[in-house]
Amino acid sequence: MxxxxxxxxxxxxxxxxxxxxxxxxxxxxxxxxxxxxGPPYAPEWDGSEPLGGERAARVVLPQSYSVERRWPLVIALHGFSSSPGWVDGFLGLSAMVDDREFIAVLPPGTVGAGNFSFWNATDACCDFGDSGVDDAAYLSALIDEATERLAVDPERIYFMGHSNGGFMSYRMACELSDRIRAVAVVAGSVAADPEVCQPNEPVSVLHVHGDEDEVIPYEGGALSGERFPGAEEVAARWASLQGCEEAVAGDAIDAVLGLTGAETEVQRWQGCQPGASVELWSMRGAEHNPTLSTVGKRAMVDFLLEQR
Structure with a gap:
């Protein structure tokens, strides 16, 4: 009650x-x-009734999960034509829920034109069949359901996304800034019109992008004739929205397997409003689906979990 x-x-x-x-x-x-x-913060979870209804989401709980405490929630969104299982492996979430102590939820997009799954995030990406599906409503309801049925910390809800899932993660941060604490996006982008996104609460952002990405180019581009901005413009926009002052270089990260050395350059904005962080990680020599190192995967998740 x-x-x-x-x-x-x-x-x-x-x-x-x-x-x-x-x-x-x-x-x-x-x-x-x-x-x-106080506790318990949710009913005991047995998984017999999945989250998300007909669009059932995969739930990954740490072995130490208990309804006697609250847990961070990471919702991960796959890319166009991909799947929850693929993005789980790409980001390494199931392998981290135990030592990083968070709940992972991996929902599916809608199967649309060409039998490809997608998220209806922006004009550019990726409702190519004009279905008009309201994925923002679906994901908002998924957050509601997760916080009712799992012992979720409502102050620590995060999104991660790859490609089309990155576009959708940014949309959720724009529209639900009062509920989403931070997002981490790999090879995604935002709506072309900056006025579309006006968050009313601080949201921390990590943008990760390969500079040899030919699908969602680092410099920006267009899909179906609709423009999307490049990685540096995306990060600069979020820095402006969060009232940040200037970017400084951080320590490089060896985030991609198969590339020599610490190939990922880090820019970190300073002077942001309280509760906000903005970072751009440029993976030099990386393509759209790089094989992320364990160091890179953990660094992305740690960025999120540090935002409280």
Whole structure:
């Protein structure tokens, strides 16, 4: 029973037994205070009824999962024509839920034109069959359901996305900035019109992109005649939205297997508004689907989990 329903029930019971309800006794009585009941924070999870209804999402819990504490939630979105299983392996989430102590949820996109799965994120990407599916509503409802049925920390909800899933992660950050704490995007972009995204709360952003990406080019491009901005413009936009001042170089990261040395250059913005961080990781020599190193995967997840 939620707080509003609990209050209604207590007031109704008081009327039945003749206490309150407009009497002098009500005016003299102390107000009813409903305290946080604390743990358990959710029912026990058995997985028999999946999250997401007909678009069932995969749920990965750490072995130490308990409803007696709250857990960070990472929702990961796959790319166009891809799947939850693929993006799980690409980002390495199932392998990290235990030592990083978070819940991973991996939902599926809609199967559309050409039998390819997609997210309807922006004009450019990737509802090529003009289905008009409302993925923002689906994902918003998925957050609601996850926080009701799992012991999720509502202050630590994060999105990760690759390619089309990155576009969709950014859209969710724009539209649900009051609920999403941070996003990490690999090889994605945002809507061409900067006015489309006006978050009203701080959202931290990590943008990761290969400079030899030929699918979603580092410099930006177009899909179906609709433009999308490049990696540096995306990061600069978010830095402006978060009130950041200037970018400084961080330590390079060896984030991609098969490339020599620490190929990933890091830019980190300074002076952002409280609660916001913006970083751009440029993977020099990397293509659209790079094989990420364990170091790179963990660094991305750690960026998210550090945003509280």
């Amino acid at each position: 939620n707080v509003r329903a609990t209050l209604w029930w207590m007031i109704t019971l008081a009327c039945v037994v003749g206490v309150g309800c407009g009497t002098d006794q009500e005016q003299d009585a102390d107000p009813v205070v409903v305290e946080d009941q």
